[in-house]
Amino acid sequence: MPDQQRQPEGHVGSLVISALFVIMGIVALYDTTGYYDRDSQVFPRTVAILMILTAGLSLVTRFLHPRESGGFGTGTWWRRVLLILAMFAGSLAIPHIGFLASGAIAFTGGLIAAMHDRWTVMTAALYAGSGAAVIIAFFALFRYVLHVPLP
């Protein structure tokens, strides 16, 4: 369930996201005009209109009755960004440097992002070691037991 923290950005953010859904609905509606087959149009059209209506209604009610619920909450931004960037970077690198190395990139990024305690030589060695074990174990499982052609 979404946290109900009281945040000043909650009001604006909610409006922005609702507007985003309306826009996405309009874009989808526009896309349906280019289909060959009437059968392909009916459903996305109906659903896009439904999305525009509901998100629009949410926009209007939220505008008339501002509520402060929602928002990004407290927490360190660089950790969130680092985690996501590392995962994106790792995934994009898969075709170029193979799964093991790109897995290491994603893992290291996540490890640094999630590390809230003090680094010591001991923890660094331990965590790096367990990371290597995890990556190699999964790689082996998928590649050699399940025959997934991992690069």
Added chain:
Amino acid sequence: MLKRTFLKMGAALAVTASLASGASAAELNGPVNYIIPFGPGGESDISARFQQPFFKDKFGQDLVISYQPGGGGAVAWATLNGLSDDGQTIMGVNLPHIIIKPAQKDVGFKTEDLKVFHMFHFTPDAIIVRADSPYMTLEDLVEDAKANPAQVTISGSGKATANHLAHIKFDKMADIQTTYVPFKGTGAAVTALLGNQVKAEWGYSTVAATQGEEVRMLAVAMEERHPLFPDVPTFKELGYDMVGGAYRGIALPKSASDEVTGMWSDMIAEINNDPAFRQQMLDNGFAMLDVEAAGMEDFMAARSEEYLNDAREAGLIE
């Protein structure tokens, strides 16, 4: 009893051993990845499964089948040229899919991108009705459709597919108007037929083989009658010039060398020539095809022309 148990334990050990050796063999030569661009259970999957034990038997390597459904096969075909071309990876291909899809929009691959080295079977188009249907012959269906335009509902697998093209073609030949109801895959189309949701199904002879007594095949789109159904007439006999269906083969990445392509063409041909394999395929309603790498270009050109014409007339492509 006890002896049998021991035998089974032995078999289990052998299986474990073969699993273990399979893992280490991966470095040497390795099992072959056979990618099916659809989910399991369809005709592509079943025919690949039939090939699997024969391949192991003849060439000693495992054929590992995996499924990569999505985009009507387009997802897998778009990735084929990024895969290794050393012959360790092969991929199933289907006609008309690999011809129609790239003609519609950019789906990430072109027909020429796929190095199809063997077309090993096809499932002939067929009109199938329930066993208790009032349509005893194809003529009954045509007459009903003439008397009640658009009221004869016929299920089939998807649109811009072999079933759909067959429906369009036959309606035109017989000068009738029937309603085609597309379903997700042959299984769903057959369920709709058996559940009395539609009056007939555009399917394949394989459906009649699976469903046996429950259904009646009115006509089959082959040059000659299918050996499993000696009593079912061909469309040709009934005066409709329809021969065809969904064709299935196997492809390599475009960059594969001629040696690899030739080797694979020979191997699949060898399986295809095994009488036991042929019999198993026929028993399940498939029709055999032996187009090897050498004759592929002519075959594909002829099929392409026909499919693209049909699709253009149906308004599926521009």
Added chain:
Amino acid sequence: MEFGHFLSALTPFNLVLALFGVVAGTIVGSIPGLTATMALAVLVPITFSMDPASALILLGAIYTGAIYGGAYAAILLNTPGTPSAIATTFDGYPMAKRGDGDLAVALACFASVVGGLVGAFALLLLAPPLSKVALAFGPIEYFWLSIFGLSLIASLSTGNLMKGLAGGAFGMLLSTVGVAEVSADIRLTFGSQMLVGGFGVIGALIGLYCIPVLIDLVATPDRHLKVEEDVRSVRIGEAFRIAARSKFNLIRSSVIGTLIGILPGAGGSVAGLVAYSEAKRTARPDQKFGQGEPDGILATESANNATVGGGFIPTLVLGIPGTPPDAIVLGALLVQGVRTGPTMFSQSGSIVYTFIYGLLIATVLMLPAGLLIGRYAYKSIVNIPKAVLVPTVGFMTIIGTFSIRNSVTDVILMLGLGVFGWVVGRFGFAASPIVLGLILGPIAEQGFVQGWTIGSATGNLFGMFFGRSISQGIIAFTLLSLFLPLYTAWRQRKKPQEQS
């Protein structure tokens, strides 16, 4: 005669296989992205070299174990390991967060065993008559079933109904992206080849559920799951008492699961959602569904395991597989020369019955195996330091999503959807309505288009949509679950003194 089949299923070798299968399946299911389909596809060649019945027992055991294993990730990481476990997250994760993860895992195990047994007994005793259910369901019935599933959005998003509906619509739009499944168009790709294959359900599930959890985990130093200070005894007894008290819920959900399992094209995810919806509709006033209510887990997990037995009914009787794992088993049978279809039970009876008994035995073995693995899974998730847990789970999401179709594109889409889901989730657009739309959208679309086509052809559109008795029944249930909560809320508002 049937007893003989039971004995032949009970050989030590088959027992070992069943146990191995359940354990392997549970592990497979607990890893998001690793599916029973994938494991079975790899194992099918084994069936060529061993006794077909034994091989089938192994496949069935893996399948049923995987459906149960999906609950672990759902409870402990808010990420359904398999689509079947979507509704398990609704109450499982809140339970785990408040420190009841071990209880939730044990509950899931009991429920899965009950559901699996009900489904397997239905397969054993009632398969031919029950297969008629699959045929009675036409396009329109599928359409209304999906609407019933979607109605759950309303009760999931109390206070945020419009946002919930918008999210559901967004999910349905996501489901149309790419090459259309039954019509002949390529939709909403905006010229990008990345989107031609669409959003795979499993990748989307991982993205929408797991990535937000990871993002929230790294942001603060708090522990992942709350752990009680005093070391409590094993909570199997407590779980058993709760399960025994909710026996009616368990049986109803198992029956729902069996029936929906019989419908080809619906599957465990729909069964879990429908059973959850029904459990919620009939809840006692003191039960708080969505906030860690044990009955929510019991309903979902019994229903999804019941679909295993249920799904084999059309597979074996009609030769029409319900789910991808069923389809693989069907393929293995065909290669063995077994003819599925109406005559299978009489002609190939011994293989079929040995298989069904094997499935029953595997389900029973799931009880000790599942409880043991469950405890271990819970302990490791709780004890692993966060700094290792997050990157491990993150790596699993990448490798799991990649393996579904060997596609980096899918991984990128998964991550993108995850970040999007996290952002919109922060402003009241929760993940579950989107996922419901994504899963039920295709069923709704195909049912609607097919029903409309048939209805127009026969000139009876109204009768097509509203005149069929099964449809009317589903519509009635939909209205009931939509308006009953409103009615009770209204009643409670009328006498506000009662609630303090």
